[in-house]
Amino acid sequence: MESWYDALISYFDSLTMAPWSFLRVNYLPMTLGVVFAVGLITCYVTAVLRGDVSPYMPFISETGGKFPEAGIFSIFLYLSSILGLTTMLTRYLIIDELNRGIDRTIDILNRISIVIGFIALMGMVIVAAYPMTSMMAPHSIGANVLFLGAVIYAALQTGLSYKMSPYYNGLTICHIRLAVTILSAAALIAMLVTMPLAMRLWGTGTHDHWTGGKTPADKGFDLMVAASVSEWTMAIMFLAYYFTFIREFGKVCVHLRVQMLVQHFDEEPQPATVSVATERTPIVM
DSSP states (O other), X not given: OOOHHHHHHHHHHHTTTOOEEEEOTTHHHHHHHHHHHHHHHHXXXXXXXXXXXXXXXXXXXXXXXXXXXXXXXXXXXXXXXXXXXXXXXXXXXXXXXHHTTSXXXXXXXXXXXXXXXXXXXXXXHHHHHSOXXXXXXXHHHHHHHHHHHHHHHHHHHHHHHHHHTTTTSOHHHHHHHHHHHHHHHHHHHHHXXXXXXXXXXXXXXXOSSOGGGOOTTSTTHHHHHHHHHHHHHHHHHHHHHHHTTHHHHTTOEEEEXXXXXXXXXXXXXXXXXXXXXXXXXXXXX
C-alpha cells in the first residue's frame, strides 16, 4: 500500500515543468470588491459604535482615523491595493495578448494606463500608511493621487474599450464604462469644489470635536456631507468599474511556469539552457 509520503512525492512529480494554471480569473475583481467593501463597512460600523465618528456620512478616511479601526482600515487598504494591482496587470496582459502589437495606439494606451494605475494604487498605500489623524499632509497627497489617478485610469481604459470595438469587445461594455467614468469624474469635481469650502467654514467656528464627529449644528456641515457623499460615490464607482472586468476575465486562463536553469544552485546557467522571454512570449492564453 502506498504511503502518504510516496503519494505526496508522486503528486509533486506530476507537476514537474507543468505551469500553474489559473482558469477564469474573474475572481480577481470580485475578490477586490468584497475585500474593499467589507473593509469600508467594518470601519464605519466600528467607528460609529465606538463614538469616534458621527453617523452623519463621515469621510472614508475618518472611519479609519482612530485606533483600533485605523489598523483595520490600513489592513484592508493594503489588501485592496495588492488585489487592485493584480487586476490591473491582468487587464494589461489580456489587452497585450489580444492586440499583439497590431494597433500601436492600443499598445500605447495600455502601457500608459498600467503606469497611471500603479501610481494611483501607490496613493492608496500612502493613505493606509498615514491615517488622517496622524499626518494630514501625506494622507491628503495620497488621497488626491488615488482619486485623480483612478479617474484617469478609468478614462484610459474606457478609451481602450472603444478603440478595441468591434474587434475585441462590443459597444455595450464601452457605454457602461463611459457612464461609470463620467460619474466618477463628476464626483471628483464635486468633492474638490465642496471640500475646501467646507473646511473654510469649519475653521470659522469653535468645536469640541474633530470633523469626524460633525453634527448638523456645525458650520460647513452641509458642504461636508456633500463632499463626503462625493467621496463615497467615487469609491462605489471605482468598484463598479472593476466589476466590468468580471465577464472578460472569466474567459481568460493565466499560466505561470517555473523553469530551472541549473540542477544545483552552485552551478552557473549555460547559454543553451537559458530561454529568453520576449514581448511576444505567450503569458496569457
